[in-house]
Ligand SMILES: *[C@@H]1O[C@H](CO)[C@@H](O)[C@H](O)[C@H]1NC(C)=O
């Protein structure tokens with residue numbers, strides 16, 4: 001009886017409240033769609049639709065309310081486009097269709113394919129496809145032998161983007177990095193699937209620099225280069241439930257080549273899986289290098305499936321031949337407070353744990369806790385090698401700890 005009258009009262013009350021909230025929302029921030037088709041997009045997959053997208057963005061950005069740039073389920077061709085703020089309201093970029101990048105070499109050497117800049121409160125999502133058409137461009141990448149090479153464009157670039165999210169997208173065959181973050185704050189990336197062939201050059205999954213409070217979760221990254229890399233000025237980065245490989249693993253660095261004193265700190269990588277990757281968890285610093293610090297880095301609950309170099313700290317990183325003789329110089333990047341905890345699975349190289357720190361600045365407080373990495377190959381059991389490291393190990397240690 002009491003229950004019944006309570007319901008009788010509460011239901012209309014809820015109704016009243018929800019329509020009230022809706023009404024208030026409706027007045028203070030109405031939602032408006034800006035469909036690129038209404039701005040002259042051709043959507044035949046060949047004609048350059050860039051201008052239509054830019055015009056739709058520009059109107060959406062001017063609008064005082066919740067703007068939705070709408071990209072319907074069709075195929076568009078886009079040249080390099082930069083969507084800039086600041087805007088007058090919250091922005092969403094809803095990609096339902098497929099965006100294709102140019103295959104014309106005249107359009108290859110730019111920083112960005114699709115860029116977002118100086119925007120607060122942006123959402124990019126929609127379950128659509130970003131097709132970088134990298135096959136046409138990769139042969140133009142000579143960065144493996146030319147340190148002054150011209151770079152191919154990143155598929156998505158976020159510069160100075162804050163309080164935003166990117167989710168539910170597919171990025172395939174990026175010409176260069178799939179997603180690049182620079183000077184971003186409070187940005188969540190989730191449910192993104194990135195693919196490019198194992199042999200494709202510099203197709204990093206997500207590359208982060210000078211950014212604070214970034215969360216990456218529930219994503220699958222299968223590329224030719226780093227799964228996720230974090231360079232100078234990356235702070236408070238949380239990576240959760242990401243599957244990597246093929247590719248070069250999750251990497252802090254390379255650090256110390258430029259940007260004196262730009263620290264990397266507060267990196268947490270949990271619950272990730274590496275499948276057939278060329279590296280697992282890696283911290284690399286250039287040698288020789290400028291002074292900086294990488295600290296408070298935790299790798300926890302990680303599974304390695306047939307991955308080379310599952311645990312690797314390399315302070316002698318020097319990919320270009322002749323840039324410095326190995327062992328002749330020392331990195332000045334201080335690595336400290338690094339924990340590897342519950343890392344298990346199969347290494348495809350015999351040295352499953354390899355911690356090579358700088359003679360100049362040995363690593364401090366490195367912890368190995370519950371490691372179980374077996375070697376899947378001939379020539380003996382898995383090994384751990386350490387040099388210039390201060391730290392400790394607890395729990396099970398397979399291979400036998402070197403700390
Ligand atoms: C924002 O709104 C103001 C007027 O309230 C306007 O002058 C300005 O051009 C608008 N656009 C952008 C992109 O800020």
Ligand SMILES: *[C@@H]1O[C@H](CO)[C@@H](O)[C@H](O)[C@H]1NC(C)=O
Pocket residue numbers: 163164165186187188215
């Ligand atoms: C990012 O995710 C965290 C926790 O999942 C949440 O608290 C935060 O509001 C999110 N930020 C944005 C901008 O969506």
Ligand SMILES: *[C@@H]1O[C@H](CO)[C@@H](O)[C@H](O)[C@H]1NC(C)=O
Pocket residue numbers: 236237238265266267268296
């Ligand atoms: C270490 O980094 C994590 C984020 O990954 C942060 O929550 C924590 O407060 C940091 N600890 C210290 C001592 O700075």
Ligand SMILES: *[C@@H]1O[C@H](CO)[C@@H](O)[C@H](O)[C@H]1NC(C)=O
Pocket residue numbers: 240241271
């Ligand atoms: C860890 O990963 C599993 C499977 O991918 C998922 O179900 C679980 O929610 C994840 N846990 C956390 C804390 O993210």
Ligand SMILES: *[C@@H]1O[C@H](CO)[C@@H](O)[C@H](O)[C@H]1NC(C)=O
Pocket residue numbers: 305306346376
């Ligand atoms: C061991 O290596 C072989 C060949 O690389 C591979 O096919 C097999 O799946 C690996 N076994 C495990 C348990 O990873």
Ligand SMILES: *[C@@H]1O[C@H](CO)[C@@H](O)[C@H](O)[C@H]1NC(C)=O
Pocket residue numbers: 344345346372373374396398
């Ligand atoms: C280590 O992992 C293997 C499987 O990869 C398992 O058979 C073994 O029991 C584990 N050892 C310990 C001490 O947990």
